[in-house]
Amino acid sequence: MDAKSVRWGVLATGGIAAAFTADLVDMPDAEVVAVASRREDSARAFADRFGVPRAYGDWESLARDEDVDVVYVATPHSAHRAAAGLCLGAGRNVLCEKAFTLNSREAGELVGLARERGSFLMEAMWMYCNPLVRRLKALVDDGAIGEVRTVQADFGLEGPFPAAHRLRDPAQGGGALLDLGVYPVSFAHLLLGEPSEVTARAVLSDEGVDLQTGALLSWESGALGLVHCSITGGTSVGASVTGSRGRIDIPDGFFHPERFVLHRDGRDPQEFLADPADGPRSSLRHEAAEVMRALRAGETESPLVPLDGTLAVMRTLDAVRERIGVRYPGEAA
Incomplete structure (x- = not known):
């Protein structure tokens, strides 16, 4: 290099x-x-x-x-x-x-x-490298909406997917959770860290993977996260973060947004738009750029997508699967 x-x-x-x-x-x-x-x-x-x-x-x-x-x-x-x-x-x-x-x-x-x-x-996790998502996180971290009370996010695809599709195949880690649910769970982690308690319910397929899952994440601060994923119905793929002094809404495509709206008590709503210079919302170049920046700096992990954060997300996904009764072939009983 x-x-x-x-x-x-x-x-x-x-x-x-x-x-x-x-x-x-x-x-x-x-x-x-x-x-x-x-x-x-x-x-x-x-x-x-x-x-x-x-x-x-x-x-x-x-x-x-x-x-x-x-x-x-x-x-x-x-x-x-x-x-x-x-x-x-x-x-x-x-x-x-x-x-x-x-x-x-x-x-x-x-x-x-x-x-x-x-x-x-x-x-x-390209969402973490997205410039507009990074702007949203900076606002939350700076106290723009006060103390975070609730994070809501969902990701659903219309389907239906046939039984032979990889999303229905347990051997390929099928189901909504790992393919889609990783986004709302990671969004909640981005703003609040690892939850202290996880509750979840799901609708399972005949093959034993989740077709639709909803989870309630709880933090010791009293904050709650409401996350949902589905391969049986298309959703807005929206998200909202509510704090003690305001709210941020991402109306659609929360993991690669075109805009979000900041609502603060006593002020007019403020809209934040993606910079056209950052490329199309589907661009994966921001995560590639972060990898290359880190490699040139001699870093072994990215501060935007830290490995400890990845491990925490995987623990939460494990906890959700335990609650809904999904186990993949080869996993210990």
Whole structure:
């Protein structure tokens, strides 16, 4: 790695890998030098699409490629432990998609391995790197709405998804919670940290994954978090943060918002808009930029997406799954 370009490897060739790579190739300080898939034809097609010079038909070759500064792991989350662990074990730095792993035990293993090797590791929680979300957090931290009392957030997709879909497959960590619920849970963590108590209910599929889950998170301060996720009905994907002296509303797309509105007692509402210079709301470049900034600074984790925070989110997701009775194949009873 030099001061001008960070060399990326991409592990997996699905939709999120394509979206991330499309952003990377437009960044002047990033270079995608290799891609890997379990099928060489898939890797080659991806490489041809994005002009990537090396395509591997196995993960190990990418992990061993010393010309790669950092690997973006974009497999389904059921494979994150294996894929990210392989890369970390080979000395690569890693950006790993969310949900980070299936459970907090796997997450702890990856974090432990990264810290043991002195390698960079970050969860691809792009919401935390979004400039407008960072502005919202700064306002809350500065006391703009007083002491936070309630956080509400939801993420639902219309569906229906057939039984063969990965979102219905327990072996792939299916269900609404890890795919969608990780966003509202992470949003609550961003503003309040790890809750002291978790209550949850869900509607489960015949396969045993959650189709719809609602959770009540509680903090010792008295704050409450109301979070919801679903793969049976589309929602506004909105969020709201209520404090002792005001409220912030994100009417839609809370994890990559175009705007939010600050309501403060005794004042007119104030609207905050995304800066067009930051790119489209779907852009993943902000998390890529944070990874590259950290690597150039010699940091092994990001202050925007700290590993201890990722572990805390995984513990909360574990607690929700325990309450609703969802267990994935291979997990201890």
